[in-house]
Amino acid sequence: MKAKVLSIPVQDQEKALQFYTKKLGFLKKVDMPVGNDSRWLTVVSKEEQDGVEILLEPAPNHFEPAKVFQKALFDAGIPWTQFNSENVQEDYDKFVNLGVEFSVKPTEMGTVKFAILNDTCGNHIQIVEML
């Protein structure tokens, strides 16, 4: 078996697509309708286009427990998903210039440096650099 898809619950797929591609720099990989105004919509990292696909999953709109879970994580400040960064400070500066909001600025903790951003679709996302 291979790990190929990672899901991020989003409240608005189109808004999420714009954020993940225009702000974070991911590329759209798969986009197909699956009924109920939902899409099977994935993006991949520009540097690793054959890597894991991120499924922008509209579960919070159709499955109440998913909505509750997402909100609980958000309120607790928990980033359920993290992306690796070559340089957190550079990415932070770049994203701030694009209007991305951060709840945690670049911070060192042991052997990592991390920062936490708001994806505007209900999630905190952590970016991490190994030191």
Added chain:
Amino acid sequence: MTFYLKEIARIKEECYSNKVQLKTIIKIRNYINSNFEKELNLDLLSSIHFTSKFHLIRLFKKYYGQTPKQYIIEKRIEQSKKLLKKGIKITDTCFEIGFESPSSFSTLFKSRVGLTPTEFQKKAIFAKSD
């Protein structure tokens, strides 16, 4: 302060309070990152940072969750993928990243990536032209 930030503060206190150890182990990882294509072994890494081999393995595992050997292999495989994507020959890639024999490189690459270097390179070049 959110629940997450409290947890971060707790982990920092419980796991990362020894600044000297942290400094040493980060330096060792940086050294590996800058020299992974050379012959690296525990004797060399431990002598550079005045620590014993066993302590080095223990510290590396404690702070990075992997042994130095596992980390070096991962680093070399990652670099080999970059070179293969650029179209560099498999034998040249093998020596460039510090492997001594193309056959052992191919075997290891296949076990880590799921494709042989040849298959990986073909796929990468095909995807590029797509």
